[in-house]
Amino acid sequence: MLELDLGCGVRAGFTTRAGGGSSAPWESLNLGLNVSDDASRVRGNRARAAAWLGAPVAFATQVHGTAVARLDAPPRDAAGDLVDSVGEADAIVATARGTGIGVLVADCVPVLLADAEAGVVGVAHAGRRGLAHGVVPAVLEAMRTAGARVERVRAAVGPSACGRCYEVPATMRDEVALARPTTWSTTSWGTPALDLPAGVTADLLGAGVADVVRVDACTLEDERFFSHRRAARAGTTTGRFAGLVALSNG
Ligand SMILES: [Zn+2]
Incomplete structure (x- = not known):
């Protein structure tokens, strides 16, 4: 776990591959349910992440969009069990103590947000489509609606594919950079690339978030982290790590 300080009474961090019960190619703390890993092992891994966070963790079914789910309590089914997904969304905002929220990634950018004073936390999944379409302003607007003040928000931009590695076709670079100019990049070997964490950081700063920590x-x-691209190049699949945040109990 990489722990982040997002304010008093907020627990936040990014998981790594270490510390879970899944075997290769998901070794070992795979938190993604839709990557062909054994579901009971994934739920066990999610329980370990929840133990670290000090709260049950809700995840959404991420679809590279800009929808934001809002939670005022941990989402449970009729039997009282935590649901696997709160539905299709690429960001979640929570306003209750003990309601953990998480975002699943393996190259896309995980974003954690908190206004500790207002008691509002958020997560966002920013891949190239979500970023270009505005998932970062969308989650900030949902936090504002829930009582947060953007200038008080602390943000963490997590481990993700960097602008020197994330090769894309030139037309795709042009499309995304039209919406988010700071994403325009070149790989270390000289081909077109996108710098998604730079785009996320620019969106946060541009919206008025003053305290942005970038995990480099x-x-x-x-x-240490799952990478969809690295796995695909090796002809295999892989798991998902997570950004997690919760308002602590007590
Ligand atoms: Zn890189």
């Missing part, structure tokens, strides 16, 4: 780790280069 590239998922393609740093094997």
